[in-house]
Each structure stands twice: as structure tokens, then as C-alpha cells.
Amino acid sequence: MGSLQLVHLTYAGSGRPSAQIVFGPELTTIYGASDTGKTFIVRSVEYMLGGAQLDMVDEAEGYTQILLGLLLPDGSPLTLVRRPGTNSTHLHREDLRDLVHRPADAIVNSVHNARSKNSLSIHLMRAMGLDEVLIRKNEAGGTRPVTLTDLVHLSVVTEDRMIAMPSPVLRTGTATTRTAETSVMRFLLTGEGDPSVDTGPNAGQRRVNRGQINLLDQLVIDLYAKLESDESERDLRDRLARVKTAIDAQNIALRAADEGHREAVRERMMHARRLAGLDERLAEVSDLLGRFSLLEDQYRSDLERLAMVNEAGSILGYFRVGTCVFCGADPEHQHPGHSQQEATQLHIAVQAEAAKTTALLTDLLPTIADLAREQEELARTWQSVKADLEALAELIAEAEGQLAPLREGLQELLDTRSVVERQLELHARIAELEDKRSRLDGEGAVPAARPSQYIAARIVNDFDSVLQRTLSRWEIPAVDNSGYDQYNAEIRAGGRPRAGRGKGVRSVLHSAFTTSLARFCIERDLPHLGFVVLDSPVVTYRQPVKNTPQDPDLPDVRITSTVVDRFYEDMLAFPGQAVIIENGDPPLGVLSEATTYNFTAADGRPGFLP
Incomplete structure (x- = not known):
């Protein structure tokens, strides 16, 4: 599958020195003191890839253009130019890194709209060969095209979402969008969209299928009875x-x-x-x-x-x-x-x-x-x-x-x-x-006993193995038997859902989920943007805190500093492009092998924006 690559993020304005980050093709780490614009970089990338809103900081005053340089799947350059607070993105089919005055090759809507045929999402999804992919949006079987925002949500993770209680899979957390959000996850893991029209079998076929399903159910029950333990x-x-x-x-x-x-x-x-x-x-x-x-x-x-x-x-x-x-x-x-x-x-x-x-x-x-x-x-x-x-x-x-x-x-x-x-x-x-029963369910033989976006057990098991290996390489304590619970759209680890863990573990599990999903898709040539941007992926707790009404975080395991070293070692071997934002210094080995930026708030480069 085709994927994108981040090239640079640039803020330009008349009479203002350019603020620019050039991303490496593999690992880029931006670290340093707080309040130096690191999180603002992540939010800007999200904004340039179809975000609806960006809260500007005081230091950005006078900057009138935001430029995001990309490499398309065919290797050609594309520069997205957007003015803060607008819903128009100018497309330039060349690599531009300063204030742009020339006419754009195309002007598209920044935020995707189902009624619009001219949006950034449609343009980039077409470049990736995903413009005709449909996903199910409700239990009735209605479908809609997969959008750029669906994929950005699973690739670009801001700091507040990193530690938030909702599942990494769910973008809005509302019941009306849950089916679509879980369908996106199913699409990424399987590479299969949903059909636009499903007439279903006739009455005779439904009766035959119903009988087959009853037989399959009985066979499954008999097989479960032969299992000698509850182990997965x-x-x-x-x-x-x-x-x-x-x-x-x-x-x-x-x-x-x-x-x-x-x-x-x-x-x-x-x-x-x-x-x-x-x-x-x-x-x-x-x-x-x-x-x-x-x-x-x-x-x-x-x-x-x-x-x-x-x-x-x-x-x-x-x-x-x-x-x-x-x-x-x-x-x-x-x-x-x-x-x-x-x-x-x-x-x-x-x-x-x-x-x-x-x-x-x-x-x-x-x-x-x-x-x-x-x-x-x-x-x-x-x-x-x-x-x-x-x-x-x-x-x-x-x-x-x-x-x-x-x-x-x-x-x-x-x-x-x-x-x-x-x-x-x-x-x-x-x-x-x-699997046979799920196919019969999908044919409308009987009311579905599982969500319509059901993923085959073998595929979920394969993804769970990638996630568990990631957590093991990072040496995260007490997160054995990690995996994706597709029926609750949640990540589970150590016998508990992610929402039931402390902020430190929630952050690590979100990071591991995002990188494992990207690794799973890239290694199997499945749809994915091809990069991840993680803001504060590894948060360490020095001691547990008690649950209070003001702080709903549960007491959790201690995450040692070793996790940080193992995390960066693993990201050096990441098969795609990764951008890591952290306060702490990366290990020396990362500084020598990755593209790094150190925001000191003093000498050297003080921050993103001058």
C-alpha cells in the first residue's frame, strides 16, 4: 500500500524568521524543556492534515502561513500551505520551505466534508489508492468513504489524547460514530473495506443459513466443552x-x-x-x-x-x-x-x-x-x-x-x-x-451476535502478538496478555483495560498500540499513513497515587527509567517514519543515529518559534 512521509513543518511570515523542523526519513526526536513549542508542533501537524482548529500561541503572532512538506507514495513532493484559522489548503507539487507567493496547483478544503468533492482528504486518499474504500458507519449497514482524519487519528497522538481515558481506537467517543471508528480499525488490520450495497440472501437462503449457523453454534459449544482450561x-x-x-x-x-x-x-x-x-x-x-x-x-x-x-x-x-x-x-x-x-x-x-x-x-x-x-x-x-x-x-x-x-x-x-x-x-x-459463522452473519442470515465490524480471531491474535512483543521489548512491567478487545474497542493489559490504569501506563499502552498498529500494517503492506507522531509517549511515575474524586487515576505499577531506553532502542528499528516528542533527553545512541532537536529555552535553539 502507498504511504506518506513527513518532510518538514514550517511557519513563515513576512518580516519574521522562519520556524522550521525538518523530519528525518526514519526517527526524529524533539526533546527539551517544557513550554518551548514541542506540543505545538504535533498539533500543527494534525491541523495541516485536516484538523479543524489550532489554538495559536503568542509566539506565532505574525506568522501567516503554515507549510507541511510531504512525499507522496510515488516519491513526488507535495507542500501543503494553510493560513491559520482558515479552511482552505493550497497544494504545491514541489518542495517549498519559505513564504509562498506563487499560485497554488490546487486549492482544496482543509476539513473533510461528506458533501464536498474537493478536499485534502480526497486528494491524499486518492494518492494513497484509498479513495474508493468504504467503511460501515452504522449497524444498519450504511457506509461512507474512509477519510484522512480516520487515519491521522491513529497515527498522530497529542499529549492530552496520550493519557486520556477513552480508547485509542475511538476518535470522538460518541455512540453515533463508534461503528465507523471500529470499522476503521478493522479496515487497517484486514485491508478490507465494506461493501456499499448488501441485498442479503432471500428467505430460502436465510433459512438454510440459519440452520447452518445453529449447527456451527452447536459444534463450537461442543468444542468449547472439550477445552480443559480457560487459556486463550x-x-x-x-x-x-x-x-x-x-x-x-x-x-x-x-x-x-x-x-x-x-x-x-x-x-x-x-x-x-x-x-x-x-x-x-x-x-x-x-x-x-x-x-x-x-x-x-x-x-x-x-x-x-x-x-x-x-x-x-x-x-x-x-x-x-x-x-x-x-x-x-x-x-x-x-x-x-x-x-x-x-x-x-x-x-x-x-x-x-x-x-x-x-x-x-x-x-x-x-x-x-x-x-x-x-x-x-x-x-x-x-x-x-x-x-x-x-x-x-x-x-x-x-x-x-x-x-x-x-x-x-x-x-x-x-x-x-x-x-x-x-x-x-x-x-x-x-x-x-x-469465521464461517461470521460470514453467514454478514450475509444477513440472522441478527448479528457480534458487532458488524467483527475481525477474524487469527488476525486479532496476530496483532496482539505484535503489541505484546512491543511491550516486552520496552520492558513494561505487569502488562502481560496484552491485546485489542474488539468487542469493547479497548486495549487490555495485565488483565485490566487501559482505562483502568494510571496515567503513566495509559500513555505507554497508547504509544505501544499506535506503533504496533503501524508496524503491523507496514510489515504486511496494509493501509496506513506510514508514519507516527507521538507526544510524550513515555511518562514515568516515581510513586503510585491513590484514587480520589479529583484524580480518577488508579494506583499503578512503577515504570522504571529503563522503559525510556528500551522504547528508543525499539523505535530506532521502527519500519516506518516516527516523530517522538519528549521532555527528557533520549539515550546517547539515539542522539547519534536519529534526527534530533533539543529545545533548551536558553542557549542553543530555545524553542520551535523564535
């Missing part, structure tokens, strides 16, 4: 997102616990195999030590016997002269040196055997010592591995104790997800049936 579709979607996040987190925790359990089981198996190997080796070493100990005893016993032989040879006279103890020969039959020779041979034999046995024992003792040390080391290692094995058994038992509740929790979350998905399916089916 948006609430269920939010809940489903939270459940899915919880399932992902539970899966991560379960995988971590399961991996820890498997790792502990693997280590326990390794330690068990190692312990079995240690047991086997300990048995071998113990057996060897037993055998070698017996061998050592044998060797020592042999040495003791050999020592006894030597000792016995002396004691028994094996080495004295006389009858030979070895061969039994008498002395007279013994050759010389016989006894000495035999004793020496015996001694040599005993010594040789003792040396051999001593050598074997000497070789055996280090082996026995090594085996003993190995047995001791194996015993210590066995105890260590045994302790590790017991610790791993405790760790496995602990991991198994953690796995059970994690698995149970995951199953509960999966069951919850299934329940929520079934509820969403029921809501989708209900919305489908209600």
Missing part, C-alpha cells in the same frame, strides 16, 4: 513455547546425566577387569612365594646337614690314625698318607656341596624378595582399585537416582505438550467455525 489461544501458544523450552532443557539435563551414568558404568567395568587381573596375579605370586619358601627351607636344611657332616667327621675320628673309617683297612695295611687322603676328599666333597647349595640359596633370596615386594605392591593396588570400584558403585547409584526423576519430569512435559497442542487444535477449529 495466545496464552496456550506462549505456554507451548515455554513447555518446549523446558523439554529442551530437560533433554539436555537427561543426556548429561545418562552420559555420566554410562561413563561411570564403563569405568566400573574397567576397574572390575583390573581387579580380577590383580587377583589372578596375587594368586600366582602367593603360590610362587610358597614354593620358593619351601625351596629356601630345603636349601638351608641341606646346608645345616653339610655343616653337621664336617662337625661329625672331627667328633667321630674320621680324621684320626687307626682303622680307616672309609675302607676298614688296618693301619698295617694302609699305604702312607691313606687316612689324610680320604679325609681330604670327604672335606672337599662337603665343601663343594655346601658352596653349590649356598649359591642356589643366594640366587633364590633376591627372587623371593622381589616377589614379596610385588605382592605388597599388588595388595596396595588391589585396595586402591577396590576403593575406586566402591566409589563408582555409589556414583552409579546416585546417577540412577537422578535419572529416574529426570525421565519422569520429561514424560510429564511431553504429556503437557500433547495436551497444549490438542487445546490449540481445538482453538484453531473453533476459530475456523467462527
Whole structure:
């Protein structure tokens, strides 16, 4: 859809210096001291776009022309020139920024009149391709063209309307215009106007449609009976997102616990195999030590016997002269040196055997010592591995104790997800049936049970999501489940209508509604002026105030200074053109990226009008 862009607002007069604001193509912020003409800028823009009245300030005396520069949807410039207090606007198809003396390309009525065919509204709506769009103006089905004022009301918000009690959707607040005002909202959200003539079905068709509607009503009732909670579709979607996040987190925790359990089981198996190997080796070493100990005893016993032989040879006279103890020969039959020779041979034999046995024992003792040390080391290692094995058994038992509740929790979350998905399916089916019923209602089958400007539930839900995301990005407290109540033409947040909130929250909700509506329309190529002008959109309350007859504001939540920063950060990413009027200074990041004007009331630029 085509949209407009604000280029500049200029006050010009003979002999007076021009007062001018040049708007940036994206974000423009005008801030500074009070009573410097900031609100006057907003009222002037509204006045130049078809407003009926503008209260001039003393500083504007001598200014005879108000110029508003625009860029049309085709990119061509257009300058609107209007004298204060008149109902004529001069159109110049060029960018003019000073006192205009040349003839206008066209002269139109500033304020739209249904009987006039030559108004600013008709000219600009034609440029935007909306000149043939009709909206319903009453419950009887009468229609009228959508006007520029209808769109300006939802794009340019003055300070008094920002905090006013009436809904942002309603322009006059009177019962006679309510249908038209809500029809404008329906047109912006759907992009669909209302038919100029609706003859309705004949009597037979009405009877058939009536039966279909009764059936649809019964089906809807049956589906509502199957709903297990009073949560809205948006609430269920939010809940489903939270459940899915919880399932992902539970899966991560379960995988971590399961991996820890498997790792502990693997280590326990390794330690068990190692312990079995240690047991086997300990048995071998113990057996060897037993055998070698017996061998050592044998060797020592042999040495003791050999020592006894030597000792016995002396004691028994094996080495004295006389009858030979070895061969039994008498002395007279013994050759010389016989006894000495035999004793020496015996001694040599005993010594040789003792040396051999001593050598074997000497070789055996280090082996026995090594085996003993190995047995001791194996015993210590066995105890260590045994302790590790017991610790791993405790760790496995602990991991198994953690796995059970994690698995149970995951199953509960999966069951919850299934329940929520079934509820969403029921809501989708209900919305489908209600859409069918609304079309039958629109055909005049039966008296409408809803306002004629009924908007399909899925579209309202989409807009509500944009509004909720806006409030979330601004970090507004206590405004969950925000949305547009089309049956009461009201904005609700935190379970309460906007009219029931304090001034600070009313202002923020109005700002969020206006920017969300513009964002919704621009991103979906739906009808919209393409810009918003907000006067004092973020009002902070330092402490709640009590409700009194003089001050009907209810006690409300505290809005922190963080809201201001988040608001400006979000507006830097706004898809259209935005003009923000505030007393407080914007964040430094905004000053560097946006078009900014600082009215100081002293040095620098003191205000809008010199």
C-alpha cells in the first residue's frame, strides 16, 4: 500500500524568521524543556492534515502561513500551505520551505466534508489508492468513504489524547460514530473495506443459513466443552513455547546425566577387569612365594646337614690314625698318607656341596624378595582399585537416582505438550467455525451476535502478538496478555483495560498500540499513513497515587527509567517514519543515529518559534 512521509513543518511570515523542523526519513526526536513549542508542533501537524482548529500561541503572532512538506507514495513532493484559522489548503507539487507567493496547483478544503468533492482528504486518499474504500458507519449497514482524519487519528497522538481515558481506537467517543471508528480499525488490520450495497440472501437462503449457523453454534459449544482450561489461544501458544523450552532443557539435563551414568558404568567395568587381573596375579605370586619358601627351607636344611657332616667327621675320628673309617683297612695295611687322603676328599666333597647349595640359596633370596615386594605392591593396588570400584558403585547409584526423576519430569512435559497442542487444535477449529459463522452473519442470515465490524480471531491474535512483543521489548512491567478487545474497542493489559490504569501506563499502552498498529500494517503492506507522531509517549511515575474524586487515576505499577531506553532502542528499528516528542533527553545512541532537536529555552535553539 502507498504511504506518506513527513518532510518538514514550517511557519513563515513576512518580516519574521522562519520556524522550521525538518523530519528525518526514519526517527526524529524533539526533546527539551517544557513550554518551548514541542506540543505545538504535533498539533500543527494534525491541523495541516485536516484538523479543524489550532489554538495559536503568542509566539506565532505574525506568522501567516503554515507549510507541511510531504512525499507522496510515488516519491513526488507535495507542500501543503494553510493560513491559520482558515479552511482552505493550497497544494504545491514541489518542495517549498519559505513564504509562498506563487499560485497554488490546487486549492482544496482543509476539513473533510461528506458533501464536498474537493478536499485534502480526497486528494491524499486518492494518492494513497484509498479513495474508493468504504467503511460501515452504522449497524444498519450504511457506509461512507474512509477519510484522512480516520487515519491521522491513529497515527498522530497529542499529549492530552496520550493519557486520556477513552480508547485509542475511538476518535470522538460518541455512540453515533463508534461503528465507523471500529470499522476503521478493522479496515487497517484486514485491508478490507465494506461493501456499499448488501441485498442479503432471500428467505430460502436465510433459512438454510440459519440452520447452518445453529449447527456451527452447536459444534463450537461442543468444542468449547472439550477445552480443559480457560487459556486463550495466545496464552496456550506462549505456554507451548515455554513447555518446549523446558523439554529442551530437560533433554539436555537427561543426556548429561545418562552420559555420566554410562561413563561411570564403563569405568566400573574397567576397574572390575583390573581387579580380577590383580587377583589372578596375587594368586600366582602367593603360590610362587610358597614354593620358593619351601625351596629356601630345603636349601638351608641341606646346608645345616653339610655343616653337621664336617662337625661329625672331627667328633667321630674320621680324621684320626687307626682303622680307616672309609675302607676298614688296618693301619698295617694302609699305604702312607691313606687316612689324610680320604679325609681330604670327604672335606672337599662337603665343601663343594655346601658352596653349590649356598649359591642356589643366594640366587633364590633376591627372587623371593622381589616377589614379596610385588605382592605388597599388588595388595596396595588391589585396595586402591577396590576403593575406586566402591566409589563408582555409589556414583552409579546416585546417577540412577537422578535419572529416574529426570525421565519422569520429561514424560510429564511431553504429556503437557500433547495436551497444549490438542487445546490449540481445538482453538484453531473453533476459530475456523467462527469465521464461517461470521460470514453467514454478514450475509444477513440472522441478527448479528457480534458487532458488524467483527475481525477474524487469527488476525486479532496476530496483532496482539505484535503489541505484546512491543511491550516486552520496552520492558513494561505487569502488562502481560496484552491485546485489542474488539468487542469493547479497548486495549487490555495485565488483565485490566487501559482505562483502568494510571496515567503513566495509559500513555505507554497508547504509544505501544499506535506503533504496533503501524508496524503491523507496514510489515504486511496494509493501509496506513506510514508514519507516527507521538507526544510524550513515555511518562514515568516515581510513586503510585491513590484514587480520589479529583484524580480518577488508579494506583499503578512503577515504570522504571529503563522503559525510556528500551522504547528508543525499539523505535530506532521502527519500519516506518516516527516523530517522538519528549521532555527528557533520549539515550546517547539515539542522539547519534536519529534526527534530533533539543529545545533548551536558553542557549542553543530555545524553542520551535523564535
